[in-house]
Amino acid sequence: MRVAIVENTAITHHGQVGVALHEAAARVAIYRPFADGRLPDMAAYDALVVFGGEQAATDDHIHPYLPELARCMNQAALSGQAVLGICLGAQVFARGAGAENRLGAAPEFGWCGVGLTDAGRADPVLGGLERRFPIFQWHSDTFTLPPSAAHLAANDSTPAQAFRIGRAGYGMQFHFEASRAVVDDWNRSFPAAILNLAPGWIDGYAQARAAHGAAADAAGLAIARAWVARISAD
Numbered sequence: 001m002r003v004a005i006v007e008n009t010a011i012t013h014h015g016q017v018g019v020a021l022h023e024a025a026a027r028v029a030i031y032r033p034f035a036d037g038r039l040p041d042m043a044a045y046d047a048l049v050v051f052g053g054e055q056a057a058t059d060d061h062i063h064p065y066l067p068e069l070a071r072c073m074n075q076a077a078l079s080g081q082a083v084l085g086i087c088l089g090a091q092v093f094a095r096g097a098g099a100e101n102r103l104g105a106a107p108e109f110g111w112c113g114v115g116l117t118d119a120g121r122a123d124p125v126l127g128g129l130e131r132r133f134p135i136f137q138w139h140s141d142t143f144t145l146p147p148s149a150a151h152l153a154a155n156d157s158t159p160a161q162a163f164r165i166g167r168a169g170y171g172m173q174f175h176f177e178a179s180r181a182v183v184d185d186w187n188r189s190f191p192a193a194i195l196n197l198a199p200g201w202i203d204g205y206a207q208a209r210a211a212h213g214a215a216a217d218a219a220g221l222a223i224a225r226a227w228v229a230r231i232s233a234d
Helices: 015-023 066-078 088-096 180-189 191-197 201-231
Strands: 002-006 027-031 047-050 082-086 108-116 132-139 150-154 162-165 169-172
Touching (some): 015 201, 047 066, 066 082, 066 162, 082 088
Parallel strands (some): 002 027
Antiparallel strands (some): 150 162
């Protein structure tokens, strides 16, 4: 199993996705186009994972690789390859599939509830979850549902929380990879950015972690394992 991972920022945690890939003995190649512009040739890989970042999905003037990454994600999904976009990765994937990126339109931070649609309940990756589950969020931007996509999950703040294109192409706005250990490190690494978006977060963190962290970790790992299983599924 050969998996290309695209990181969009200097500090990128693979989290629960990394756990599931390790369990499956995946051979992973890391790309950091924000630093050097390089993107994977998907003829050499079985799957593609694109993680989040602080840039917007339309910041082509700062990160000129973004249009090609959007095209690559959509084409790989349409060809039947497994694709996973998380947060910014989902926003770029949606762009490649013809959606509208909406900047600053849906700020969310912390453990938030997300609900499955009927399509989500029947989906091979998300269908094993509770109909509503807690999961970590950190975003301000959102997108419209791509025309060709199945709508899998939503909440009141962000209607397009998850979608599927093709056999195994998934865009997920929420950070299901973010285990409690990942969030702990985000608190240490990005305190100013967090407090700008969520004043009081650090003071209330221990209580929120105790209330929602274990359930979110379980949901996130279940999603990661189910997506990895789709890489080689018929």
